[in-house]
Structures are given as C-alpha cells and as structure tokens.
Amino acid sequence: MTRRNALDFDVAVVGAGPAGSVSAKEIAAAGYKVLLLEEHDVVGQPVHCSGLISPRTLEATGLDNDIVLNSIKGAVVYTPMGNTITVGGNRTHALVIDRALMDEGLARKAQEAGAVLALRSRLASMQRSDDGVRLHVQRGSEKAEQKIDVRLVIGADGSHSAVAKGMGTGQSEESIVAVGGEISMQSQHDDMVEVYVQPDLAPGWFGWTIPLGTDVSRIGIGSDEQGRNPRRLLEGLMESHEHLRDSSVLRLQGGVIPVAPLRQIAEPRAMLVGDAAGQVKPTSGGGIHTSILSAKICADVAIEALERGALGEEAAARYRTEWMRTVGLELYRGRLLRHMLAQLTPVETEQLLQLFTLKEVCEVMAAQGDIDFPVHLFSHLFRPAVVFRVLRALPLRLWPRLAWLLVQWYRKVSNHQPGLQ
Incomplete structure (x- = not known):
C-alpha cells in the first residue's frame, strides 16, 4: 500500500x-x-470473546452456519448461597460461534x-x-x-x-477486568451455559462456562474491582466447583470490557x-x-x-x-439496572434469583428472554399477575428495599436525558 x-x-x-x-x-x-x-x-x-450470540446476530452478519459450534437453550445459574437455578431450556436462545x-x-x-x-x-x-x-x-x-x-x-x-x-x-468510565479462555471439560449440560453469580468469587460481575459441544468448554470470569487479578479469580472459581476442579486450562486471554x-x-x-x-x-x-x-x-x-x-x-x-x-x-x-442490582447484598441477590423458579416468571423468560435486549424482559415482568406472584414469594423485609431501588431506576429512566458518562 x-x-x-x-x-x-x-x-x-x-x-x-x-x-x-x-x-x-x-x-x-x-x-x-x-x-x-x-x-x-x-x-x-x-x-478476546466468549463467542455467544443470538440467531438474530448471525443473520445480521450475513455469514453461514459454518461458524456455529453449538446451540444454547438456557442457563444453569449458581447463586451466592451455592444453589442452582435452571433458566430456559425450551428453545435455542443463543449460538456459540468460532469468533x-x-x-x-x-x-x-x-x-x-x-x-x-x-x-x-x-x-x-x-x-x-x-x-x-x-x-x-x-x-x-x-x-x-x-x-x-x-x-x-x-x-x-x-x-x-x-x-x-x-x-x-x-x-469508558466503567469497565470489567476479565479473563477468558478454554478448558478441557465434558460439560454437565451440552446445551446450557453456566453462570456463577457469586460475589465472593467474582465481585461486581460473574463467572461463566459455555459448552462447545465437545470435551472443551469456554470459561471466563471478571470483576469491576480494578485491583483484582482475574487469573486469580479464575483459579478460585475452578477450585470452588468440583466439576471444574480437575479441568485443564488450554488457553487464556485477559482483557477489559467497557460497560459505560x-x-x-x-x-x-x-x-x-x-x-x-x-x-x-x-x-x-x-x-x-x-x-x-x-x-x-x-x-x-x-x-x-x-x-x-x-x-x-x-x-x-x-x-x-x-x-x-x-x-x-x-x-x-x-x-x-446494573447499578441497582449492585446495591443488593448476597442474601438479597439470592432471594431475587430464586424468583426465577416461579412458574409465572419462567413463562415470561421462555417467551420474552432475549440476550440482545435484556432490559426489555423487565417490562414484561411487570404484568399484574407476575407482580402479584413475585410479591407473594419475596420476604416481606425485602419489599421496601426492592421498591426503593425500582423507583430510583424508573425515575432515572423516565426523567433523565441519557448523558452516558
């Protein structure tokens, strides 16, 4: 040139x-x-990417299915208290690609x-x-x-x-320090990602595994605490979960994810x-x-x-x-929304995640869950029948706290012009 x-x-x-x-x-x-x-x-x-996209995104690229390695129908969420919650599973929500x-x-x-x-x-x-x-x-x-x-x-x-x-x-004024890569692991769920919402392991963010449909899975973890070493966080994640403990790390790559x-x-x-x-x-x-x-x-x-x-x-x-x-x-x-959720304690986060076991919430998730527009899901969760069921399931002591956070979120969304930083 x-x-x-x-x-x-x-x-x-x-x-x-x-x-x-x-x-x-x-x-x-x-x-x-x-x-x-x-x-x-x-x-x-x-x-530098976990390579999880929606079918809509694949269509937008104009590329063939040759880049697709696996299809994902839902997620297994590991909660702060060590419980697991299965979300989705009824249809393909995401595709794992060769980035x-x-x-x-x-x-x-x-x-x-x-x-x-x-x-x-x-x-x-x-x-x-x-x-x-x-x-x-x-x-x-x-x-x-x-x-x-x-x-x-x-x-x-x-x-x-x-x-x-x-x-x-x-x-960006806000970022996540993260590390991701691949491990040799026969996934427990060939068509489900695993998400680790456990603040002691991933402060301010989460960990994840994504099955490739073989004996290899992608893995990653991050934190919004800039002093954290993400490789140490990954070691902690793998040591804390028995099914990850004996896996061999095949590839790792660190990076910064801008979230503002x-x-x-x-x-x-x-x-x-x-x-x-x-x-x-x-x-x-x-x-x-x-x-x-x-x-x-x-x-x-x-x-x-x-x-x-x-x-x-x-x-x-x-x-x-x-x-x-x-x-x-x-x-x-x-x-x-991320700022609002970050204010919850681990116990409050656990109680909120348990709502995804409710039949009414699962039905909304199955019908309206969209990884490209995750915030849209919340508008569907505010249907009267769903709200009534959620309030019945939540501990009474959490009502004022959650109501205050939702009001703050709604006011900012409704009244502020979004100067993003």
Whole structure:
C-alpha cells in the first residue's frame, strides 16, 4: 500500500473486528475508497470473546452456519448461597460461534465490497483539520511510519482506542477486568451455559462456562474491582466447583470490557464504534450485536456526510442522535439496572434469583428472554399477575428495599436525558 495522492482514501477504519469490518463494508459498497487497518498479523487473533450470540446476530452478519459450534437453550445459574437455578431450556436462545472465523468472514466481506485491508498496521497518532485527517501508521515488524490522508476516520480499535485518544474523548468510565479462555471439560449440560453469580468469587460481575459441544468448554470470569487479578479469580472459581476442579486450562486471554458508553462517540471527521465507543451491554458484557447495529448506523451517517461533503459537527451530532435512539437507550437503562442490582447484598441477590423458579416468571423468560435486549424482559415482568406472584414469594423485609431501588431506576429512566458518562 503506497500513498497515491493528496487524499489516499475517503475513510480509514481502524480495527478489523466486527464493528470495523461492517463499517468498512457498508461504506465501500457505497463506492468510497476505504482503508481497513488491523494491527495484528491475521484478522481475528488473538480471541478476546466468549463467542455467544443470538440467531438474530448471525443473520445480521450475513455469514453461514459454518461458524456455529453449538446451540444454547438456557442457563444453569449458581447463586451466592451455592444453589442452582435452571433458566430456559425450551428453545435455542443463543449460538456459540468460532469468533476468529466470524472476524475473518466479515473482513472478507469488506474486501469483497472494495475495502483495502492492511495487516500489521497500527495507528500511532492522528491530526484532524478542516480539510481531513492525517494518520501516522506504523507498518510491519519494523514499524516503519507511513502518513495517510483521509476525509474521515472511524475508530473500531477496542477499549484502548488510539482513535479515541486522538479525539481526546478518553475511555469508558466503567469497565470489567476479565479473563477468558478454554478448558478441557465434558460439560454437565451440552446445551446450557453456566453462570456463577457469586460475589465472593467474582465481585461486581460473574463467572461463566459455555459448552462447545465437545470435551472443551469456554470459561471466563471478571470483576469491576480494578485491583483484582482475574487469573486469580479464575483459579478460585475452578477450585470452588468440583466439576471444574480437575479441568485443564488450554488457553487464556485477559482483557477489559467497557460497560459505560462514551458520551462523545463522534467529533468532526472522527467517529467511534464498538468497544472503542463502549457500545457493550452493561449487564452481560456482550458487544457483538450492539457493535454490528452501531456500525451500520455509523456507516449510514458517514455515507450521507461523504455525499454532502459535510463531515463536521453536523455529521457527528447525527451519529450521536441516531445511535442513542436506536441502541443507546437500551444500554443506558442496562447500566442503571446494573447499578441497582449492585446495591443488593448476597442474601438479597439470592432471594431475587430464586424468583426465577416461579412458574409465572419462567413463562415470561421462555417467551420474552432475549440476550440482545435484556432490559426489555423487565417490562414484561411487570404484568399484574407476575407482580402479584413475585410479591407473594419475596420476604416481606425485602419489599421496601426492592421498591426503593425500582423507583430510583424508573425515575432515572423516565426523567433523565441519557448523558452516558
């Protein structure tokens, strides 16, 4: 790749994960010159994701079922008091995918649409002006610097985004330190994930295992306490559960999960998408679905701005507005919900989780449970018959506490404009 003229490309997309590749594909398909920068030797490596998506998300990628490793029908939840609760099990709610194959497939689609993929290319710095953006890119093992001029830059380069740094927007104010990987374990439940809601093992977050349909399962754990060592947390999780104790760790990868979207996801001639923008579900840490939705919004705004030659504040404001309307409100409400649940004691959390054993709640979960829009479930749980049954099951001493938390959540959702940080 050599510099060809004053403006080498219309758009540079930094990061060839799902958000970056989808953005690049959509803009290239509209006829614009797009450069897709990826700092690693190959797309999709190293893997930082548990690879659990909905059937809806697979359809949105346009990829074949070849990337699917297993189907998931529900979850076995390990509670703070050491009990287990089975949720779902009636239909396929999620798919376990080969995340590397997904990333490769999406990057290939971007190339087929006309985008130029540059591997081993890391954005070192950038300067924006009224005329465009100059990127300083380090390429290859020698890290030779190349200057590339573009009209617009899109940052899809993860939670430690170089584009966000160049924009001066910083990082997500809330994050989870986590570790994930694979272990040799014959799962007890071939079509069920295991979720460990046990604050002594995973303070402020949870642990999980995901069966691959073989004698290998994915495993992970995280915490919102930044001083925690997630590898030590994983050791504690495996030691505390007999069926995990004798498993061999095959692969581990640490990372940071942003769980608070950035307020400023766009500036003149620069936009952020995916983890770089904190576009992750605050209740689960899942980000593939929200990244793909956000990438398509970002691309639509970028295409219109390129057509009009108006890449300034108007385009940035439109992206912020459209994203908030389509995706952001769900994440904002999810963040408030996470804050509310974090105030519960382990005993209160146990009592709340036991509600998922009630017939009325299980029926709502089976019909309305959606991993892409988890907050929507709560609106269905407020049906009179369900509320009456829940109140009968809850200890009386928990009523005032839960009512106060719900009122606080409702007030914030109803009355506040969601400035997300």
